[in-house]
Amino acid sequence: MSGSPTGPARLLLRGGTVVDTDPHVTARPDTDVLIEHGVIAAVGPDLPAEGAEVLDARERIVLPGFVDTHRHVWQSVLRAVAVDSDLGDYLGLVLGRLSPAMRPEDVYAGNLVGALECLDGGITTVQDFSHVQHRAEHGDAAVRALRAAGIRAVFGYGYPPFDPAARDPRHVRDLRERLFAGDGPDELVTLALAPGGPSYTPIELVEEDWRLAADLDIPLAVHVGSGPVACRPIEALRERGLLDARTLYVHGNSLPDDELAMIADSGGALSIAPAIEAQMGHGAPMINRARALGLVTGLGVDVVTSTPGDMFSLLRAALLTSRLADGTRLFAADVLRIATIGGAAALGLADRIGSLAVGKQADLVLLRTDTVNMVGAAHDPAGAVVASAHPGNVDTVLVAGRTVKQAGRLTHPAGIEAVTAARAAAEHVATAI
Structure with a gap:
C-alpha cells in the first residue's frame, strides 16, 4: 500500500467487519470501505474496485480512529x-x-x-x-x-x-x-x-x-x-x-x-x-x-x-x-x-472524523481478529475491541487516507531514530531527578 504523503487516490478496504459508532454502534460483516482522495466515499458490500488499490480487510475489524x-x-x-x-x-x-x-x-x-x-x-x-x-x-x-x-x-x-x-x-x-x-x-x-x-x-x-x-x-x-x-x-x-x-x-x-x-x-x-x-x-x-x-x-x-x-x-x-x-x-x-x-x-471535529460516514476524513484503524486474544470477536466485535484488543492487534492505520501503519508496522521512516532520540532525551532529563 502506498506510503506517500497523500495516499492512493482510490483505496478499497475489502471484506472487513465494519464497526461504526454514529449514531450508535453497529457491526457489519463482509463490508467494504472505499476511500477517495483521503475521504470516505462509500461503505457497503461488494463495492466496485475499478481504479482502486485494494486492501484485504478480511479477518479485520475496521473502525474509526x-x-x-x-x-x-x-x-x-x-x-x-x-x-x-x-x-x-x-x-x-x-x-x-x-x-x-x-x-x-x-x-x-x-x-x-x-x-x-x-x-x-x-x-x-x-x-x-x-x-x-x-x-x-x-x-x-x-x-x-x-x-x-x-x-x-x-x-x-x-x-x-x-x-x-x-x-x-x-x-x-x-x-x-x-x-x-x-x-x-x-x-x-x-x-x-x-x-x-x-x-x-x-x-x-x-x-x-x-x-x-x-x-x-x-x-x-x-x-x-x-x-x-x-x-x-x-x-x-x-x-x-x-x-x-x-x-x-x-x-x-x-x-x-x-x-x-x-x-x-x-x-x-x-x-x-x-x-x-x-x-x-x-x-x-x-x-x-x-x-x-x-x-x-x-x-x-x-x-x-x-x-x-x-x-x-x-x-x-x-x-x-x-x-x-x-x-x-x-x-x-x-x-x-x-x-x-x-x-x-x-474537539469540535465531529464533522470531519469520529465515524465512518461518507464524506468524512478517512481516519481508520484495522484490527486483526485472527489472534488468540480476539477469538470470538465475530460474536461481538465492538465488545472485543473494548474487552480484548491491545495495540498488537492494530494492523493498519490511516490518517486522512494516508497509511501510517501497515501490516503491523509503522511506516514512519525515522521510527528507530525517534526511539533513540527519545532515550537520549530521557537520559538528559533524568539528571534533574
Whole structure:
C-alpha cells in the first residue's frame, strides 16, 4: 500500500467487519470501505474496485480512529517516572523539576515518539496539552514533531505552571503567524490555547487568556477542579461571560453537578482521563455524572508517567471505573463511542472524523481478529475491541487516507531514530531527578 504523503487516490478496504459508532454502534460483516482522495466515499458490500488499490480487510475489524482528547505528549520521554506518585508528587517531580530540564530537542523527541505511540495503537487524533513552553523554541519543536509524525492533532500551547516568567502571549501570536497562518479544514495539526485556567490562575490573567484565544480564533483547553485560586472555577467563568462552546474542560472530578451543568449549557465539552484520575487520586470517576448531565465527553490518556499510553487500556479503565463508581451499567458500546465520535465532538471535529460516514476524513484503524486474544470477536466485535484488543492487534492505520501503519508496522521512516532520540532525551532529563 502506498506510503506517500497523500495516499492512493482510490483505496478499497475489502471484506472487513465494519464497526461504526454514529449514531450508535453497529457491526457489519463482509463490508467494504472505499476511500477517495483521503475521504470516505462509500461503505457497503461488494463495492466496485475499478481504479482502486485494494486492501484485504478480511479477518479485520475496521473502525474509526481513536481520539485522545487530553495528553501531555512531551512527557513521553518521562515514561514510568511517577508510577508510585499521587497528584502532588507528580506536580513536584514532573512539572517542578523535570519540565525545566527539557530542551527544545527533548520536546521534539518526546512529541515525535509520543505521536508515533498514538498511531501505533490506533489513536489517529490527539489533543496535545503542551505546557512545556519555557521558551518559544519549545513550541516550535513540539509542532514540528507532530507534523513529522503524520498524526491529526490539536496543539494546545500552554505555559509551564511553575515558570511564571515563561508566560508571554507574544509567543503564541508569533507561533500562529509562522506555523499556522495557512490553517484550513485540510490541516492535520491545528492550534489551541492551553492556559492555567481559573482553578490555578488569577482571574485577571484568565480573562487575558480568553481574550487572546478569541483574538486568534482558536479553541481553549483547560484543567478544572476545586483549585488553590477558585473553588468554583466554572461559576467564575460564567460570571465574566467566558463560558463558550469552544472550550474543552479537563478532569473536573471535584466539580459539583451544577458547575458541570453550566459547561453542558454553554456547549463546552469535558475530557475524562479515568486511568490517571484513579491512579493519582483525582476523585470519583466522572463518566456517569457527565452522561447524566448530557455533557459532550471524550477520553484522554493524560500522561504516560504512570499509566499506559494506549486507548484499549483507557477503554477498559473507563468501563470498570464507571461501574465501580455507583453501579451504573455502562456498556462497551458506550465507551467505544466516547473514544471515537465523542472525542471528535469534544474537539469540535465531529464533522470531519469520529465515524465512518461518507464524506468524512478517512481516519481508520484495522484490527486483526485472527489472534488468540480476539477469538470470538465475530460474536461481538465492538465488545472485543473494548474487552480484548491491545495495540498488537492494530494492523493498519490511516490518517486522512494516508497509511501510517501497515501490516503491523509503522511506516514512519525515522521510527528507530525517534526511539533513540527519545532515550537520549530521557537520559538528559533524568539528571534533574
